[in-house]
Amino acid sequence: xxxxxxxxxxxxxxxxxGLRQMQGAQTxxxxxxxxxxxxxxxxxxKNHEFNISKHHDLRAEQIRxxxxxxxxxxxxxxxxxxxxxxxxxxxxxKLEQSHTLPGFLVEHPDPSQSIFTFIHMTxxxxxxxxxxxxxxxxxxxxxxxxxxxxxxxxxxxxxxMVGLASSGSDRILGExxxxxxxxxxxxxxDWVKKQTENNLSNTQNNFxxxxxASKSKLLESLYYLFELQNTGLMQQTVGLGAALTLGHDxxxxxxxxxxxxxxxxxSVLDHCYDVxxxxxxxxxxxxxxxxxxxxVLHKFKVLRLRGxxxxxxxxxxxxxxxxxxxxxxxxxxxGSNRISHTDFQQLxxxxxxxxxxxxxxxxxxQVGDTGVRYLCEALNSFGCRIQTLELEGNGITDTYTEELxxxxxxxxxxxxxxxxxxxxxxxxxxxxxTLIQRHTYLQEIGLQRNKFRPDGGLHLQSLSDLRxxxxxxxxxxxxxxxxxxxx
Numbered sequence: 100x101x102x103x104x105x106x107x108x109x110x111x112x113x114x115x116x117g118l119r120q121m122q123g124a125q126t127x128x129x130x131x132x133x134x135x136x137x138x139x140x141x142x143x144x145k146n147h148e149f150n151i152s153k154h155h156d157l158r159a160e161q162i163r164x165x166x167x168x169x170x171x172x173x174x175x176x177x178x179x180x181x182x183x184x185x186x187x188x189x190x191x192x193k194l195e196q197s198h199t200l201p202g203f204l205v206e207h208p209d210p211s212q213s214i215f216t217f218i219h220m221t222x223x224x225x226x227x228x229x230x231x232x233x234x235x236x237x238x239x240x241x242x243x244x245x246x247x248x249x250x251x252x253x254x255x256x257x258x259x260m261v262g263l264a265s266s267g268s269d270r271i272l273g274e275x276x277x278x279x280x281x282x283x284x285x286x287x288x289d290w291v292k293k294q295t296e297n298n299l300s301n302t303q304n305n306f307x308x309x310x311x312a313s314k315s316k317l318l319e320s321l322y323y324l325f326e327l328q329n330t331g332l333m334q335q336t337v338g339l340g341a342a343l344t345l346g347h348d349x350x351x352x353x354x355x356x357x358x359x360x361x362x363x364x365x366s367v368l369d370h371c372y373d374v375x376x377x378x379x380x381x382x383x384x385x386x387x388x389x390x391x392x393x394x395v396l397h398k399f400k401v402l403r404l405r406g407x408x409x410x411x412x413x414x415x416x417x418x419x420x421x422x423x424x425x426x427x428x429x430x431x432x433x434g435s436n437r438i439s440h441t442d443f444q445q446l447x448x449x450x451x452x453x454x455x456x457x458x459x460x461x462x463x464x465q466v467g468d469t470g471v472r473y474l475c476e477a478l479n480s481f482g483c484r485i486q487t488l489e490l491e492g493n494g495i496t497d498t499y500t501e502e503l504x505x506x507x508x509x510x511x512x513x514x515x516x517x518x519x520x521x522x523x524x525x526x527x528x529x530x531x532x533t534l535i536q537r538h539t540y541l542q543e544i545g546l547q548r549n550k551f552r553p554d555g556g557l558h559l560q561s562l563s564d565l566r567x568x569x570x571x572x573x574x575x576x577x578x579x580x581x582x583x584x585x586x
Contacts, residue, residue, distance in 0.1 A: 105219040113138040129271075131326045133262025136225040137271040140166070143202035144275050163233065163276040168192045169203055170230020173223040177252055182223070183207075184215045221255060228259035229272070237282050244290055254319070261287055262326030291327055295320040295336040302344045314345045314354045318364075325363040330370045338371035346380035346403060353381040353406075361391035368395040375399065380432070381406035386413040396420040400427050405434040405460070411442035421456070422449035429455055434462035434489070440470035450477040450485070458487040462517075466490065471499040478503075478513070487515045491545070495521040500530035504537070513538055517545035519572075525555035535562055535569065543570040 113135045114128060129135040144162050172192040176182060184204075189195075203226065207214040217223035235243055244260075247253035262268055264287035269279050298317040301310075324333050337343065347353040356364075356379065368374065377399045384392075384407040396402060397420045409417065413436070420426060443466055450456060466474070471490070477483050495518060503516075523546065535541060546559060556573045563571040 103219065106221075109139045109219060109222065110135065112142045116142055127267070130267060130328060131262055131265065132221075133225070133259050133265065133326050134267045134271060136222065136259070137263075137268045139222075140226075140229070141271050141275055159275060159277045165194075166226060166276060167230045167233055168194055170226040170228070173217065173227035174230060174256075176223060177227055177256060180252065182216055182220060185212055186215075189215065224255045225259050228256050228263060229276075232260060232263045232279065232283055233276065235283065237286060240283060240286050241290075258322050258326050261291055261323045264288055265326065265328045267328060288327065288329065288332065291320070291323045292332055292336060295324065295332075299336065299340050299343075303340075303342055309347070309352050311347075311352055311354055314347075314352075317343075318345060318354060318356075318360060321360075321363050321367050324367045333367050333370045334372075337367055338373055340374050342376035342378060342401075343368075343374055344376075344378040346378045346382045346406075348380055348405075350381040350406065353379075356382045356384055356388055358387050358391055361388045365392050365395050368398065372398065376401035376403070378403040379407065380404065383407065384409065384413075386410060386416060389413045390416050393417065393420050397423045397426040397428065401430040402428050403430075403432045404436065405432045405462075407436050409433065409436040409438065411439055414438050415442040415445050418445045418449040421446065421453050426453055426455050428453075430458040430460075431456060432460040433464070434460050436464060438464040438466060438470075440465075440467050440473070443470040444473045447473040447477040450474075450483055451480040452482050454482050454484050456483075456485055458489075459485050460487075460489040461493065462489050462491040464493055466493040466495070468494075468496055468498045471495055472502055475499075475502045484512050486512050488513065489517045490521070491517050492520040495523065497522075497524055497526040497530070500527040500534065504530040504533040512540065514540055515543045516541070518549070519545045520548040523549040523551065525552055528555050528558055531559060532562060535566070535571070539566075542568060543572070545572045547572055547574055 118128070129138045169192070172184065172188065172194065175188075176184065203217060203222065204215045205218055207216065217226075231243065244257070247257050247260075263272070263279065264284040269284070272279060294316075298313065298320045301313040302317050321337070324337065345354055345356065361384075368377075377396070378401075380403050384404060386409065389396075389404075389409060393416050396417070404417075407413075414433070417433075421428065421431075438461065447470075450459075470493070474488075478485065478488075500518075500523065528551075531544070531546070535544065546556075551559065551573065559571050560573050563569045
C-alpha cells in the first residue's frame with residue numbers, strides 16, 4: 100500500500116492518532132481497508148489542523164452533508180470513468196473548494212481552469228461508497244448491488260459497501276456522521292452470505308469448477324468476508340465448505356494469487372475449522388504468498404500446491420505448518436515447485452514428527468539423491484505414517500534405491516512408491532528386489548521411463564509374480580489415486 104505517497108499520507112493520518120494513544124491506553128487500530136479509510140475520514144474532520152471548513156466544531160449533520168455531496172461526485176466519476184473534475188462539476192454538486200480541500204481533493208491549476216482530483220483513486224471509491232451507504236433506500240440497494248457487481252470499475256466500491264456494514268466501521272464513522280442505517284447493514288450481510296454460498300457451490304460443481312471466472316468470484320467473496328469481519332458469517336459459509344478451490348490442474352483454469360489475496364484468505368480461514376481441502380494448484384504461489392498462508396495451512400486435510408513457485412524458501416516456511424502438533428494434513432501435493440535438496444531437510448525434519456500425513460507428492464522437482472537421503476531418515480521415524488510417496492522426475496539415481504532398501508521396518512505403512520522418470524539403471528534391480536521383499540505392505544511401485552535395459556526391466560516385472568497383488572509398473576502409466584495422472 101505504500102508505493103504511492105498519497106497512500107502513505109492516508110495511512111499516517113489513519114494510524115497516527117491510534118499509535119500515539121496506545122501507550123497506557125486500550126486503543127483499537129483499523130483492521131480492514133474500509134476501517135483504515137474510515138479512520139482517515141474521522142481524523143480529517145476531528146484532528147486535521149486545517150479542518151475542512153476552517154471550523155473546529157462542525158456538527159454531525161454538516162459533516163454528513165459534505166461527505167454525501169463529495170461522495171456523490173465521486174460515484175459519478177466511477178460510473179463515467181472520470182478521475183479529474185472541473186470547477187463546474189464541483190458547483191453541480193454544490194461543493195466549494197474550502198469544503199473539499201485539503202482532506203479530499205488536490206487542485207491542479209490550469210491556464211484555462213483548475214482541475215481537481217481525489218488524493219487517491221481509492222479515496223474516491225471509499226467516499227462514493229459512504230455516500231451511497233448513507234442515502235440509498237432499501238428498495239434501490241439490491242439494484243445498486245446487482246449493477247455494481249457486473250462492472251469491474253465498481254469492485255473496490257463494493258468492497259467498501261460491504262466493509263461499512265462491519266461494527267468497526269460503524270463505530271469509527273458513527274462518531275462523525277451519526278449512526279449508520281441498520282437496514283442497509285442487514286441487507287449487506289445477507290447479500291454477502293448469498294454471494295459466498297453461491298460462489299462456493301459453483302467452484303465445487305462439476306460443470307462450473309473449470310471456470311476461472313467462478314474462482315475469481317469466490318476470491319471476491321473472501322474479500323467481502325474480510326472487510327465485514329463477521330466471524331459467525333465466515334463460519335456459516337466458508338467454514339462449512341468441503342473444499343476451497345482457487346486452483347486447477349490446468350494453469351489457464353487457475354487464478355493468480357497475490358500476497359494481499361493470501362492475507363485476506365488467511366484472515367477468513369483463521370476462523371474456519373471444517374474446510375477439508377484447499378486447492379491452490381497453479382496459482383503462482385511463491386514464498387511470500389505461502390508465508391501469509393502458513394498460519395492456517397495445518398487445518399486442511401488435503402493441501403494442493405502443485406505447479407507453483409514455492410522453491411526452497413517456500414518449503415522451509417511450509418515446514419512450520421507440518422511440524423505443528425495439531426497439523427491435520429493427510430494429503431500434500433508439492434509437485435512442480437522447483438524444490439531442491441537445499442532446504443528439503445527442514446521439510447523432512449517436520450515429517451519426522453508428523454503423524455497425519457499419508458500421501459506426499461513431490462513429482463517434477465529437483466530433490467535428487469541428497470534430498471532423498473533426508474526423506475529416508477523421515478520414513479525411518481516412528482512418527483511417520485506416509486503410505487503413498489510420489490517422486491517422479493527428481494533426478495534420483497541408483498544410490499537412492501540402496502538407501503531405501505535398507506530402511507529398518509519401523510515404517511510398515513508404505514503401500515505405494517512412484518520412481519518413474521528418474522535415472523535408475525540395472526544397478527537398482529537388486530536393491531529394488533530387497534525393498535519389495537522386506538516391505539511386505541508395498542502394493543505398487545512405479546519405475547517407468549527410467550534407464551533399465553530390457554532384461555533388467557523384465558526381471559523387475561517378474562518380481563510382481565513373487566507376491567500376490569503386487570504391481571511393479573515398468574512400462575505403463577501409473578494412475579495417482581485421487582490426484583489424476585502422475586505421468
